Amino acid sequence: MNNQPEFKCLLWEEIEVAPPKAHEVRIKVIIKENHCLGDPQSCLIFSPLFSSQEALASASFQPPLGDTVIPLYIPQCGECKFCRNPKTNLCQKIRITQGKGLMPDNTSRFTCKGKQIFHFMGTSTFSEYTVVADISVAKIDPLAPLDKVCLLGCGxxxxxxxxxxxxxxxxxxxxxxxxxxxxxxxxxxxxxxxxxxxxxxxxxxxxxxxxxxxxxxxxxxxxxxxxxxxxxxxxxxxxxxxxxxxxxxxxxxxxxxxxxxxxxxxxxxxxxxxxxxxxxxxxxxxxxxxxxxxxxxxxxGWKSVESVPKLVSEYMSKKIKVDEFVTHNMPFDQINEAFELMHTGKSIRSVLKL
Missing domain, CATH: 3.40.50.720 (NAD(P)-binding Rossmann-like Domain)
Structure with a gap:
C-alpha cells in the first residue's frame, strides 16, 4: 500500500514577498511559536496557522496582526455556482490561476535571487510571510493553541x-x-x-x-x-x-x-x-x-471559510481529537528528518519549533 513519492530535501532560501494587492492578504507565519508539518499524501500542502499581517481592500480582516487565521487551499468566495450549491465545496473563483501557481491577476508575489517563483496550492506556507487571496483564509478563535489547530487546515x-x-x-x-x-x-x-x-x-x-x-x-x-x-x-x-x-x-x-x-x-x-x-x-x-x-x-467536503472555524470550536469543546495526531516535537532545522519520519510511517504529524 505504500504509494509515497520520492522524498527530496528542503533547502533554506532568502526570498522577497511583495505587498498584497486588492482582495489579497499578506500573512505572517507564527514561526516563533509553532509550525506543524502538513500531509503531502493527502493534500500536498504544509498548513500552519497564521495571523494576518496586512489586509488591503478586504474589510473582513483587521490589520495589523488583528486576526488569527488558517490558510485554505480550497477557498470559498460565496459567489460562484459551486459555492452557492450545497452539494459541493469546490469553489472555482481562483481555480485556474491557483493551478498555475499564480495569484488571481496572473502574477506572483515571490522572488528569489531576482527570479520569480511560483505560489503553491494557493497558500505557499513554507515561507515566513506569504500572500493569499482574501477568500483563502478562515478567521478562527484566537485562544486556540496554534501548534494544534494548524492541523485543521488539511489532513x-x-x-x-x-x-x-x-x-x-x-x-x-x-x-x-x-x-x-x-x-x-x-x-x-x-x-x-x-x-x-x-x-x-x-x-x-x-x-x-x-x-x-x-x-x-x-x-x-x-x-x-x-x-x-x-x-x-x-x-x-x-x-x-x-x-x-x-x-x-x-x-x-x-x-x-x-x-x-x-x-x-x-x-x-x-x-x-x-x-x-x-x-x-x-x-x-x-x-x-x-x-x-x-x-x-x-x-x-467542508465549505472552507465557514467550516474551519466551526471545526476549531469542536476541537476546543473536545468533540474531536487534534492533540493526539501530534507524535513528534522537533526543532525547525530538522524539517527534513520530520518529513522522513512521515514518509516511513514512523510519525503521524510532527510539530516543528524554531
Missing part, C-alpha cells in the same frame, strides 16, 4: 469530513479504512462520531494498529496476513461487505479493493487519497451495476 479536516459529509456514515454501520496515517485516523474518528458500530482499519504496517484503536477502530487487519485479496477477506468478515469504505493512501489498486469490499446494493466507497498524476482507476462495471457507489472527496 484532519479531510478525513473527518470524508466520513461525516461525503459518505454520511450512519449509526450502527460497518466501515473499513484503508491506510492508517493521519488522514485515515481522522476518518476513523469521523466514523466513531457518526456512530458506526464496527470500524476496521487496514494497513500493512502493524505498528499503526494501536493508534488506530485509540481513535476508534474496533479491529485492524494486515492484507499481507492473508492469501486472499483484502476485499475478499472483508466481504467474508462482514457477511457480504462493509457499508462504507475509505481509501486514504492514493493507490489506485487499493481504491479498487476498497470499492469491491463494499456490500452489494448499498455500499459506499470514498476515494480520499490523491493518486499520482496520470493514474487511472478501474473495476468491473458489475460492481456498480449491483448497487455500490464510488465517490471522491476534497478537504472532506
Amino acid at each position: 484532519i479536516s479531510t478525513g473527518y469530513g470524508a466520513a461525516i459529509n461525503t459518505a454520511k456514515v450512519e449509526p450502527g454501520s460497518t466501515c473499513a479504512i484503508f491506510g492508517l496515517g493521519g488522514v485515515g485516523l481522522a476518518v476513523i474518528m469521523g466514523c466513531k462520531v457518526a456512530g458506526a458500530s464496527r470500524i476496521i482499519g487496514v494497513d500493512i504496517n502493524k505498528d499503526k494498529f494501536a493508534k488506530a484503536k485509540e481513535f476508534g477502530a474496533t479491529e485492524c487487519i494486515n492484507p499481507q496476513d492473508f492469501k486472499k485479496s483484502i476485499q475478499e477477506v472483508l466481504v467474508e468478515m462482514t457477511d457480504g461487505g462493509v457499508d462504507f469504505s475509505f481509501e486514504c493512501i492514493g493507490n489506485v489498486g487499493v481504491m479498487r479493493a476498497a470499492l469491491e469490499a463494499c456490500h452489494k446494493g448499498w455500499g459506499v466507497s470514498v476515494v480520499v487519497g490523491v493518486a499520482a498524476s496520470g493514474q487511472e482507476i478501474s473495476t468491473r462495471p458489475f460492481q456498480l451495476v449491483t448497487g455500490r457507489t464510488w465517490k471522491g472527496t476534497a478537504f472532506g
